[in-house]
Amino acid sequence: MATDDSNDLLPVDHRESATSPGTAVERADALQNPGLPPHRLRVTDTDPKAAKRAERVIVALFYVSVVGSVFAMAAYFAFPIRPNDLGSVRLNNVFIGLGLSFALLAVGVAAVHWGKVLMVDHEGIDIRHPVHGDAPTQARAVEIFRQADRESGFNRRVLIRNGMIAAFAALPFPAIFLFRDLGPAVGTPAAAYSHTMWKKGTRLTKDPTGDPILASEVTLGSVFHVIPENLNKSEDVLEEKAKAAVLLMRLEPKDLHVSADRKTWNYDGIVAYSKICTHVGCPVALYEQQTHHLLCPCHQSQFDITREAAVIFGPAVRPLPQLPISVDSDGYLIAQSDFHEPVGPSFWERRGDYNA
Numbered sequence: 001m002a003t004d005d006s007n008d009l010l011p012v013d014h015r016e017s018a019t020s021p022g023t024a025v026e027r028a029d030a031l032q033n034p035g036l037p038p039h040r041l042r043v044t045d046t047d048p049k050a051a052k053r054a055e056r057v058i059v060a061l062f063y064v065s066v067v068g069s070v071f072a073m074a075a076y077f078a079f080p081i082r083p084n085d086l087g088s089v090r091l092n093n094v095f096i097g098l099g100l101s102f103a104l105l106a107v108g109v110a111a112v113h114w115g116k117v118l119m120v121d122h123e124g125i126d127i128r129h130p131v132h133g134d135a136p137t138q139a140r141a142v143e144i145f146r147q148a149d150r151e152s153g154f155n156r157r158v159l160i161r162n163g164m165i166a167a168f169a170a171l172p173f174p175a176i177f178l179f180r181d182l183g184p185a186v187g188t189p190a191a192a193y194s195h196t197m198w199k200k201g202t203r204l205t206k207d208p209t210g211d212p213i214l215a216s217e218v219t220l221g222s223v224f225h226v227i228p229e230n231l232n233k234s235e236d237v238l239e240e241k242a243k244a245a246v247l248l249m250r251l252e253p254k255d256l257h258v259s260a261d262r263k264t265w266n267y268d269g270i271v272a273y274s275k276i277c278t279h280v281g282c283p284v285a286l287y288e289q290q291t292h293h294l295l296c297p298c299h300q301s302q303f304d305i306t307r308e309a310a311v312i313f314g315p316a317v318r319p320l321p322q323l324p325i326s327v328d329s330d331g332y333l334i335a336q337s338d339f340h341e342p343v344g345p346s347f348w349e350r351r352g353d354y355n356a
Helices: 012-019 048-078 086-117 135-152 158-170 172-181 237-244
Strands: 204-206 223-228 246-250 270-274 286-288 293-295 302-304 310-313 325-327 333-335
Touching: 048 086, 048 158, 048 172, 086 158, 086 172, 158 172, 204 333, 223 237, 270 325, 270 333
Parallel strands: none
Antiparallel strands: 204 223, 223 246, 246 270, 286 293, 293 302, 302 310, 325 333
């Protein structure tokens, strides 16, 4: 008897499908697509008066933001920061902060309220598409943007649009006032930091007591935090101290590698350098007695005191300025002059002719 061996000629998977029809059957218990829930209209969709009230609320919020921005600018002048008065700093920060907080909060609340009660509310499904579309797809994208513009009512609701524009236009002005205040009152940063309270004959005194320092008190390996005499009597103690603060150390004179023009700047191995890091102005307050290195704790710049505070590590690119010192007739340490270059960070405005 003849037999049909045609199935033997099929691949294995074809033979299985041919002999086992119906293996790809849809499951009867598969989870069904529930679809979208019924759309619920909002009060503003059915009541024009409610929509008008919501519009007025949104406009009012935008103008509250304008008032907050103006208040922040007014507070900048009404509560100025006075020298040596931490209370004035607190008042200035509080009232400027309150004004900016109301300005930003009002914009945020207005935007959320606008989207929830007035913009077109409907459910939709976004179908994923390839990143790059053909011309009809791109045209459809433009149409969607235009539809979103119509649904938001941005061009139709003129009051809301103008209120939002006014709020966003007012917001940058407080920032302009605050950023301007970060700069020096007059001149360039290099000019502002070119002169300190140090001058010829000014005694070196201990920070914070203001007691003068005898040269004999400075022992090998010791370090003194130093301020100019009469600093505590100046009109702006904090600002003057930020420029004139000095570290005083004593080394063996043979350990100092001194350039020809600085041979008279130290006294019997006692040297004085600016305490203000030349990177971004942090206080250089850590002294390694064995290595004679000064370390800035902010960004780990290191300065070698034996080599005129040269940078040996870290982001600083300029040595610490040295204060020329000597002693008076009573044996107290005094300054020979001011620093011969600007102290503090190395601003790009620095010029080579600042060195005396």
